Amino acid sequence: MRNPPNVNRSIAAQCDPRQTIAGDHPFGKKHLVTHYLSRQYLALKSWYARRRNRRILLALSDDQLKDIGISRSDVMDYDDKS
Numbered sequence: 001m002r003n004p005p006n007v008n009r010s011i012a013a014q015c016d017p018r019q020t021i022a023g024d025h026p027f028g029k030k031h032l033v034t035h036y037l038s039r040q041y042l043a044l045k046s047w048y049a050r051r052r053n054r055r056i057l058l059a060l061s062d063d064q065l066k067d068i069g070i071s072r073s074d075v076m077d078y079d080d081k082s
Contacts, residue, residue, distance in 0.1 A: 054078045 057065070057075040065071060 050078065 054075060057070070057078065060068075062072060065075065
C-alpha cells in the first residue's frame with residue numbers, strides 16, 4: 001500500500017531553505033541546532049543550580065538564615081528573582 005504524498009515529509013523538508021533562518025546562516029542548520037541545544041542545556045543547568053541552592057537554604061533553621069541576613073520568605077522568593 002502506498003502512502004499519500006507528504007505523509008513522511010517533515011515540515012522543515014517542505015520549506016524552502018532560502019526562506020528559513022538556517023538557510024541564510026553562514027554555518028547552516030547544524031550550527032543553529034547546536035546553538036539551540038547549548039542554550040537549552042545552559043537554561044537547565046541554571047534551573048538546577050537555583051533549585052539546589054533553594055533546597056540548601058530551606059534546610060537551614062530560621063536562626064541560621066537570620067545569621068546570613070535573609071528570611072524564610074526571601075528563600076521562597078529566590079526563584080522569582082533569578
